[in-house]
């Protein structure tokens with residue numbers, strides 16, 4: 001590899017404030033679904049995520065499940081909206097079933113057909129201070 005290309009790649013890696021360690025969008029037949037992810041912050045300051053968006057959804061919110069075991073959203077009282085998510089310095093934020101999730105609304109409006117297993121979905125996270133990161137997550141039935 002030429003040095004210029006390597007330096008460009010290093011620059012991209014250094015500029016990325018968050019790394020996606022795992023993530024998926026749940027495949028559902030309905031109009032609403034959830035996305036899960038594990039994020040790592042390699043920096044020495046916490047990273048605050050203040051918003052999210054996706055081309056497959058009209059609106060994305062951060063939610064926290066407030067009662068154990070629930071992750072299917074049949075009982076809306078079992079989750080609450082949170083304003084922001086924080087990834088600690090040199091640490092992880094787990095957005096996983098039973099804890100936090102990203103709630104994606106308006107799937108029918110944004111997608112000509114239901115989400116398919118294996119389809120990739122872009123999720124953009126807006127960071128405090130003006131930056132953003134976009135990750136590609138697979139649609140999975142789990």
Ligand SMILES: [Cu+2]
Pocket residue numbers: 034063064073079101102103
């Ligand atoms: Cu929710």
